[in-house]
Amino acid sequence: MMMDTTSWMTIYPEIVLLVMACVIALVDLFVKSPRRTATHALTLLTLGGVALLHALYADAGQTLYGFGHLVVSDPLGHWLKCFASIAVMVTLVYSRPYAADRDMLRGGEMFSLSMFALLGMSVMISGQNFLVLYLGLELLTLSSYALVALRRDHTQATEAAMKYFVLGAMASGFLLYGMSMLYGATGSLDLSSVLKAIASGQVKHQVLVFGLVFIVAGLAFKIGAVPFHMWIPDVYQGAPTAATLLIGGAPKLAAFALMIRLLVEGLLPLAIDWQQMLAFLAIASLAVGNLAAIAQTNLKRMLAYSTIAQMGFVLLGFVAGVINGQTTLAANAYSSAMFYIVGYVLTTLASFGIILLLARQGFESEEITDLAGLNLRSPLYAGVMAVCLFSLAGIPPMVGFYAKLAVLQSLIASGQGFYIGLAIYAVLMSLIGAFYYLRVVKVMYFDEPVTATTVSAPADVRVVLSINGLLVLLLGIVPGALMALCAQAVKSMLAL
């Protein structure tokens, strides 16, 4: 294995993150403030720096492999890692008042764990080897289990952590099993070698598909696609909202990268097989997610089901990449999925930010009715939430509309009846989706407030949340740059 400078350069931001995570864990021992001000500030600074580093790397546009093809440094990965760092940073800004009120800041674990989770995501995003990808995934999920369980004395949170752990471990098992099948069949753990081995046609197809089924099942577990979605509503609802946002936001970017690395970079010759599986998962996710969300009264649970439906749309972005063995539409399709997931994470941050903001000492703002009359209490936050909900529903001019547009375009561009049918199915499902998003808008704008308490937030939360909400709208009015960025990143990844 080569330990040359290039190798170290490819993972430079990750090293910074790792070192800082350890340093901050130590520094925290000396922090006395109950709100962990110093730890908080240091963490944000680190995350901001890491995001900046990633942006610089991505901007350079180079693709480098490190450590004998174990990891890659490419624009796609760096952009995703940049967005993930920002997402974790924003999450921590929103979470601090909430966590402080709930005795979750007695130690600085929340910060260290978040940074380790981000490290896990980064490894997942840059991995080029089955085992590296798996290690990254485990680092992310183990940190997440601990984050969900951070409120030790809270029954619901503990239950959610258990569920998350058991199901998550099972999913990891699936994934590992699938990887081992492929390793056995192709004789390599390296993605590009696996790709070559499969493309050569020498490997028995049954074995490959057998392994593929387990890989797809594991991925479906991780992103929460039906029928592997059971854990999502319970964990979203049960976990402390700060942890919900940490597992529902940035990790989606990493999950997307995992799909790209495994399915596209490793198993593209099997596209005809996995496209079918993903199409089935997407159809089921859209139906179950949208229909079940209607019945929810708990806002977090409703957003959990909405996530399932949204992930169905992301999966649709993967199904129309390879048509009749031709990959001409692949860049178009996968970049639509990437745009979707970035827009989705941005929207999720703001919507959960509002839920965190409305929660007070001893009061979780979890029920949809808790938002009643928010417009009268605070037009700004009601506006931010409304923008997010319209975006999730796919109404222009919010970013969510362009995400749906891009995905639908990738389906229709294939020119095949089945995919056009899928597109029509998807828009009909998003009509159902519009209903439950609108219901929350209705509660905020048309209903009378139950409490007259004014909504107050620390200045940093207020500013970040306003920018976050504004971005959901602005990226809808000028979506060109982000779309071009996604297209460029995916194109350079596919070119290799």
Next chain:
Amino acid sequence: MGLLSLAIWTPIAFGVVLLALGRDDQARAVRWLALIGSVVSFLVTLPLYSGFQLGTSAMQFVEKASWIERFNVNYALGVDGISLWFVLLTAFINVIVVIAGWEVITRKVNQYMAAFLILSGLMIGVFSALDGILFYVFFEATLIPMYLIIGIWGGPNKIYAAFKFFLYTLMGSLLTLIALIYLYTASNGSFDILAWHQLPLSGHVQTLLFFAFFAAFAVKVPMWPVHTWLPDVHVEAPTGGSAVLAAIMLKLGAYGFLRFSMPIAPDAAREWGTLMIVLSLVAVIYVGLVAMVQQDMKKLVAYSSVAHMGFVTLGFFIFNPLGVSGGLVQMIAHGFVSAAMFLSIGVLYDRVHSREISSYGGVVNTMPKFAAFALLFSMANCGLPGTAGFVGEWMVILGAVKFNFWIGLMSASALIFGAAYTLWMFKRVYLGPVANDHVKELTDINSREFLVMALLAVAVLAMGLYPKPFTDVMDTSVAELLKHVALSKLPQ
């Protein structure tokens, strides 16, 4: 910045400022700022008319800039004879609505005014967009302010109405989105509406596209049998919301037929023209009869809107210049008249808080000035010569008779129904002895209401007496459109 951009973004900018700065304790300042915003927005549309070149069907005041490069989406604007008047009409109605909501709205005044200003900018965007996605974005974005207007300031059953409005119209437009993306693929990566007009398409594809567009536009118009959302929504919407809905939003659908369905899928439009004519006639006759038995004034005017819009679609699908121009004139006239009708009902509702016809009687005794205006608008609604309502209906009937005598005859019968339900309502509400104490205590319209009524009355009369400026603008574009529709686009 071009004139059209100015017309779109001026009201939106004022709306955003109102949202950001307005507080309920400064309601007065908010109202004045909204009025200034709407008047300025109207004034900036005037050069569009004065600078409009007659005698050409080309798009004018064209603006084009790249918007989303990846999908070749352009910020492309332009108006022709078909769309020009709707830009002005939208800005005009917006001024009226702002004045009409002056003292009536007391809660969240800034949001109310901002919603209308933003809505008006968005609707002007729909009428001037020359790019498929730009059109769709404006078309869909109008749902958000309207949903909030109905839901926040509406009547007792407002939530049902707001949801029905949003979901019903969203359902139709989502299929249109699929059609737009399909056209993008079929035209090798272009969202240019004018390029789509020239795109050869097979008969099968044209039929599918025609019905995908039909799903959005027929719901919006609304055509029978997808009109059922309109009466429910009108009844619950606040007066200003009803006025904008009837005056402008319904026209978005009819405009869509002329800009998308007919020129993009002309063969399908001709093939399915008979169906469209039948649906229009049902709207004109059957819905006209339904209007006659309504007890609720707003519901009555809502059904009458459906009937009048039936005339519009009838005019479009008989494919002759008189019909299409007549339909367009009818759309503008209905914009003035329906707004006036709803605002008149609003005047009564603000005082008595009832929309039931039976709660009134003999209003003329206590509100003579108002009754005079109401009479004029009622006459316009049933198409009395000399008012705006007459011109369009007469042109459509004439066109229909040319097309087929029996269709002409059936459509003409609508004039009788129209007169029947409008005048009967007028008689029951305004004429006769004072019916009850509420009516006895009515005070006549104040100067603000007088201004609203007078502006609309002038518009209604001017258009009725001298419709030439309207038809002149349309003639060339309509002739060109019909020439285009007559040619087959089937691949040879």
